[in-house]
Amino acid sequence: MKEIAVTLPDNSRKSLEEGATVLDLARAIGAGLARNAIAGTVNGEQVDLSAPLHDGDVVAIITEKSPESLEIIRHTTSHLMAQAVKSLFPDAKVTIGPAIESGFYYDFDVENPFSPDDLEKIEAKMRELAKAALPITREVLTKQEAIQLFKDMGESYKVELIEDLDADTVSLYRQGDFADLCRGPHLPATSFCKAFKLTSIAGAYWRGDEKRKMLQRIYGTAFADKKALDEYIARLEEAKRRDHRKIGRELDLFSFSDEVGAGLVIWHPKGAMLRTILEDFERREHLKRGYDIVLGPQILKKELWQRSGHYENYRENMYFTEVDEQSYGIKPMNCLSHMMIYKSQLRSYRDLPLRYFELGTVHRHERAGVLHGLLRVRGFTQDDAHILCMPEQLDAEIKGVLSFVSDVMGIFGFDYEMELSTRPEKSIGSDEDWERATKALQAALEDSGRPFEINEGDGAFYGPKIDIKLRDALDRKWQCATIQCDFTLPERFDLTYVAADGERKRPVMVHRVILGAIERFIGVLIEHFAGNFPLWLAPVQGLVLTVTDNQIPYAQKVFSELRQAGIRVQHDFRNEKLGFKIREAQLQKVPYMLVIGDKEVETETVTPRYRDGSNLPAMKVTELVDFIEKEVKRFK
RNA sequence: GCCACCUUAGCUCAGAUGGUAGAGCAAUUGAUUCGUAAUCAAUAGGUCGCCGGUUCGAUUCCGGCAGGUGGCUCCA
Numbered sequence: 125m126k127e128i129a130v131t132l133p134d135n136s137r138k139s140l141e142e143g144a145t146v147l148d149l150a151r152a153i154g155a156g157l158a159r160n161a162i163a164g165t166v167n168g169e170q171v172d173l174s175a176p177l178h179d180g181d182v183v184a185i186i187t188e189k190s191p192e193s194l195e196i197i198r199h200t201t202s203h204l205m206a207q208a209v210k211s212l213f214p215d216a217k218v219t220i221g222p223a224i225e226s227g228f229y230y231d232f233d234v235e236n237p238f239s240p241d242d243l244e245k246i247e248a249k250m251r252e253l254a255k256a257a258l259p260i261t262r263e264v265l266t267k268q269e270a271i272q273l274f275k276d277m278g279e280s281y282k283v284e285l286i287e288d289l290d291a292d293t294v295s296l297y298r299q300g301d302f303a304d305l306c307r308g309p310h311l312p313a314t315s316f317c318k319a320f321k322l323t324s325i326a327g328a329y330w331r332g333d334e335k336r337k338m339l340q341r342i343y344g345t346a347f348a349d350k351k352a353l354d355e356y357i358a359r360l361e362e363a364k365r366r367d368h369r370k371i372g373r374e375l376d377l378f379s380f381s382d383e384v385g386a387g388l389v390i391w392h393p394k395g396a397m398l399r400t401i402l403e404d405f406e407r408r409e410h411l412k413r414g415y416d417i418v419l420g421p422q423i424l425k426k427e428l429w430q431r432s433g434h435y436e437n438y439r440e441n442m443y444f445t446e447v448d449e450q451s452y453g454i455k456p457m458n459c460l461s462h463m464m465i466y467k468s469q470l471r472s473y474r475d476l477p478l479r480y481f482e483l484g485t486v487h488r489h490e491r492a493g494v495l496h497g498l499l500r501v502r503g504f505t506q507d508d509a510h511i512l513c514m515p516e517q518l519d520a521e522i523k524g525v526l527s528f529v530s531d532v533m534g535i536f537g538f539d540y541e542m543e544l545s546t547r548p549e550k551s552i553g554s555d556e557d558w559e560r561a562t563k564a565l566q567a568a569l570e571d572s573g574r575p576f577e578i579n580e581g582d583g584a585f586y587g588p589k590i591d592i593k594l595r596d597a598l599d600r601k602w603q604c605a606t607i608q609c610d611f612t613l614p615e616r617f618d619l620t621y622v623a624a625d626g627e628r629k630r631p632v633m634v635h636r637v638i639l640g641a642i643e644r645f646i647g648v649l650i651e652h653f654a655g656n657f658p659l660w661l662a663p664v665q666g667l668v669l670t671v672t673d674n675q676i677p678y679a680q681k682v683f684s685e686l687r688q689a690g691i692r693v694q695h696d697f698r699n700e701k702l703g704f705k706i707r708e709a710q711l712q713k714v715p716y717m718l719v720i721g722d723k724e725v726e727t728e729t730v731t732p733r734y735r736d737g738s739n740l741p742a743m744k745v746t747e748l749v750d751f752i753e754k755e756v757k758r759f760k
Numbered sequence: 761g762c763c764a765c766c767u768u769a770g771c772u773c774a775g776a777u778g779g780u781a782g783a784g785c786a787a788u789u790g791a792u793u794c795g796u797a798a799u800c801a802a803u804a805g806g807u808c809g810c811c812g813g814u815u816c817g818a819u820u821c822c823g824g825c826a827g828g829u830g831g832c833u834c835c836a
Contacts, residue, residue: 229831237763237764238764239764239765240764240765323830324764324830324831325763325764325765325830325831326763326764326830326831326832327762327763327764327831327832328762328763328831328832328833329762329763329832329833332832332833333833334761334762334832334833334834338762338763338832339763339832340763340764341763341831341832343830343831373771374771380827380828381827382809382826382827382828386826386827386828433836434836437836438836441835441836456836457836459836488835488836490834490835491761491762491833491834491835492761492827493761493762493763493831493832493833493834494761494833494834494835495828496829500835584836585836586836603835608836610836635836669795669796671793671794671795671796672793672794672795673793674793699792699793699794700794700798700799701792701793701794701795701798701799702794702795702796703794703795703796703797703798703799704797704798704799705796705797706795706796706797707796707797707798708797708798709797710796710797711797717796719795719796721795722795723795731795731796733796737796737797739796
């Protein structure tokens with residue numbers, strides 16, 4: 125018998141008989157490894173345990189503990205689900221079923237949509253099939269054979285997929301009487317699916333195209349073992365507790381009203397205070413960095429929107445109002461007034477860069493189905509700025525914005541993800557402009573030292589952009605900061621500056637937001653802190669509590685002194701037991717409860733209790749003010 | 761906009777196979793003056809999202825609309 129040798133991850137070599145598989149290798153290394161093995165990596169490519177090895181291969185065994193195992197487990201579980209669906213609903217046509225970040229899904233074309241009861245039936249069937257321990261086998265067919273096979277099965281979506289594939293052969297996985305087109309790899313048998321749960325049903329367009337048929341998508345999740353699944357479910361429950369819509373109501377921050385309109389936020393006193401704190405913070409930070417604060421009107425003449433191209437490209441999302449036979453567009457963006465400010469006088473290269481900052485409230489008619497709490501609304505305020513600069517200043521300006529983003533996110537304790545979107549097929553502007561702008565964005569990203577992704581062809585038609593995304597409690601990504609280069613508007617509005625040589629030149633425009641929309645940012649902020657805002661952001665920093673009615677006169681004095689010192693305090697002098705008042709303050713997540721009983725009256729002090737339950741020593745009001753001011757300065 | 765589901769008191773939720781509804785918390789009133797997560801009692805509170813249809817009768821069945829939830833699509 126011939127022997128082959130393979131290399132393991134630790135660079136050791138192992139000799140095997142010719143024809144040995146990944147599983148044979150695992151066995152040769154150890155029985156325990158063979159038991160835990162679920163797949164392998166050969167020369168950098170993931171393969172099944174049953175894949176044969178060749179002389180010189182570099183091989184690694186994937187076990188349940190390997191980071192890459194989750195995707196394989198989920199992918200196989202999605203096949204298991206498809207098998208269950210086919211067995212319960214033989215008329216269902218299968219389409220695609222990948223693993224995703226939080227689990228997996230599979231799309232089916234069925235006559236009648238699935239009901240929640242169906243979900244339970246399908247899950248039960250999956251358990252039955254898993255228990256049956258059906259081996260999962262791989263075979264390779266020619267494209268023609270595969271098309272014929274799926275045609276015979278009546279799986280027209282699969283036929284379409286295979287026809288579009290750019291390959292001579294395709295691989296097919298079988299388990300029991302179920303077969304699916306798939307690249308793999310997969311678990312060796314259905315019994316390896318040990319911990320899964322179907323989570324929801326949704327509609328989804330075939331191939332993501334809203335003009336094509338809507339399929340039924342079933343979402344589920346799967347893990348290596350029950351413990352990990354339970355942890356995931358616990359995380360979901362925690363996310364529900366942190367939901368900004370729930371906390372927003374409980375802390376009385378904001379509301380929506382169908383009498384007012386969908387997607388229009390009503391800020392209550394505490395929410396409006398939180399907003400104001402953020403806005404003040406923003407104004408200070410922008411002034412520090414050389415921005416000028418500007419302010420434009422809410423409505424601008426329709427003709428101006430026609431000139432900018434918004435009327436042509438964005439009209440569907442705009443609100444209009446007509447007065448005295450003149451149509452006005454309610455602004456969906458803030459750029460136009462900023463352009464008008466630039467144009468209000470002749471600009472010299474010595475004036476540039478100009479950075480106009482506006483906390484600009486905009487209205488966009490987002491489609492009804494997309495609204496989501498504070499995270500997707502129809503009226504919102506952006507921390508918007510437009511930088512007008514010479515092309516050669518672009519690099520420095522973009523770096524400046526990125527470091528601004530980094531500073532601000534650091535203060536809030538947010539981690540974020542960055543994406544660079546490049547020139548789409550439909551776009552305007554010269555190759556040279558695009559290249560310069562894209563390079564500037566990329567250089568700034570590289571300079572930041574953080575990882576980033578590139579979305580080829582995903583830029584705006586008027587220029588490339590950097591998107592910065594934060595995650596909500598459910599790990600959904602929301603775009604907050606964005607930096608976009610724009611070649612159109614300076615052109616359309618004929619913006620110029622006088623260069624050193626006396627020539628008129630065209631400035632470059634950068635649109636950018638740091639927090640994005642204040643509404644969305646607050647939504648993410650609420651979930652991030654679960655409503656426990658740090659002292660500098662807390663709309664109510666302290667609550668003065670009396671033990672009995674006897675302390676009210678002194679407590680009143682303390683309360684006014686704190687107010688005068690600029691501390692955001694409220695009081696609770698109700699005739700309730702202290703325990704009850706503490707409980708309420710705790711539920712309101714007030715950082716400091718300032719307890720006043722006979723002791724404090726006598727010594728002219730207050731005893732602060734932090735919301736984590738710890739007590740500070742009794743202190744004078746002036747000491748408390750100093751303490752709070754210090755904490756606020758540390759953004760704590 | 762599309763698919764599915766949901767809408768009952770301020771909030772969280774029960775409920776009747778069609779005969780106009782209940783709990784807890786909150787609110788109000790009274791008693792209690794009690795030092796670190798719920799004092800006790802009483803009272804009040806709902807055209808059962810809105811508009812149509814079927815029916816002797818609709819909160820319940822059907823249709824439309826509005827709002828919401830989870831997705832899809834979109835996101836200049």
